[in-house]
Each structure stands twice: as C-alpha cells, then as structure tokens.
Amino acid sequence: MKSLSTEPANLAEGQFDLIAKALADPRRMALLESIGEAKECACQKLLRMFPVTKGTVSHHMKELSRAGLIDTEREGQFIKYQVRRKVLKAYTDELMRRVKCDD
Amino acid sequence: MKSLSTEPANLAEGQFDLIAKALADPRRMALLESIGEAKECACQKLLRMFPVTKGTVSHHMKELSRAGLIDTEREGQFIKYQVRRKVLKAYTDELMRRVKCDD
C-alpha cells in the first residue's frame, strides 16, 4: 500500500510523469496560469492572449487534460477549462515525498 | 542576505522553467530520487543503478545542477551530489502560487 491519512487525490499510474511533462513547456504553463486566473476560461480568451494558432492551443489543452490538470466542459459553442487544483497539489506532494522533503 | 534559516530560497529569473524542464524527464527524476535517498551520492553509485553510460549520467547531473536542484562537491576522485531541498520547495511554492492554489 502507498500512504495513509492524506486527503488529496492520489495520482494514477504514470500520471506523475505526464504532469511533469505537461508543466515543462513554458507556453503550456502560461496557459495553465491563465486558466487559473479566472475561475473558468474559454479557449477564445487564451487565443487572444497568446500568439499561437487555435490548433496549438487545442494541442496544449489536450496535454493538460491528459495529465489530469484541467477539467473540460462544453458550454454551448464554447469550451470552458478549470484547473484541477487537487491534482496539482497531489503532484507537489508526491514530488516532495519522492525527494524525501517531508519524511 | 539571501534567506533566513527556514525561508525557502527564492528562485532566480528563469529558474522556474529550468526546474520544470529538469523534472520532466523520468530518468532524470529517478536520478534525483536516488540522490535524495542517501544524504550524499556518488556518480559511480548511480551508474550501477541505471542502465546508462557515464556520459548520460554526467549530462543529467549537469541539467539538475543548472536548475539549482543539486549541489556538486568534489571528494578526491569522486564527486558527491546532494539535493537542494530548499530550491525544490521554492519551486513547488511558486507553482502553487502561479496557479492560485494558496491565495
């Protein structure tokens, strides 16, 4: 068994690596920050903020989603994103645990 | 002047991105974990634990060092590494701050 008495969602197998990878690209990190600024965020808003095409934004959103870092919800013709803060917290916890920063 | 006893060090300009990049490669992350297992760790020990050449280990150590995640100290013909836990802590703090997980 892994650990006891900790609340934040545990990461699935391989999710740690996916998250680390997702956070590694500065542009993607910036997008995540923008999503975190508002409670929810539409793709169009991101497009206006960054000099990239919508295809690129879509790609980054897919990666963030695959890592479990954001929630995606369709709202009519728009799509809204939200940061899954518990997952991010689980990542930093696991990171600290692996490098023996807390034991 | 830099930090008080319990204060986590602040990250230098660009260091956040370097750390994120350094943590993104699974092998490099595994090396960092191994260094964290012991209080200090020699390169030869890492070579015995992972199926990579010394050139590759050296490369990863350089990246971890460039990110400020490890300290490197020459001990005779060996080199010993130590995790700079305060830097890692500063990284996770900054990460949480950027995604508004704590405000």
Place this chain on the structure above:
DNA sequence: GATAGAGTTTGATGGTTATCTGACTGTTGC
C-alpha cells in the same frame, strides 16, 4: 611521470514535440 579509474565533453543519431496550415466536426442563428 605512467597507468588506471572517475567524470566531462563532443559529435552523431533517433525519438519526441511545439507549431503551423488546412481540412474537418459541431453549434448557433438566420
């Protein structure tokens, strides 16, 4: 100082990925 071992550096290579373009799907309102 020669030999051996520890680590670095360099050049090459193969795999990964960020990005664009353009085609496609889906939704809204006429």
Place this chain on the structure above:
DNA sequence: GCAACAGTCAGATAACCATCAAACTCTATC
C-alpha cells in the same frame, strides 16, 4: 439548409533532447 464561428484532427516541419561512443581532463597511486 446555410453561413459563421468554436474547437479538433491530421500531416508536415523544425527544433529540441536523451542517449551512446569515443576522445579528453583530472586525480590518485605506483
């Protein structure tokens, strides 16, 4: 249905990077 807009998908390209092999530097010991 169709025109317009939001987002996805697929193919292409260029940059990046993990890895290896081999040459190199540094240190210790004989």
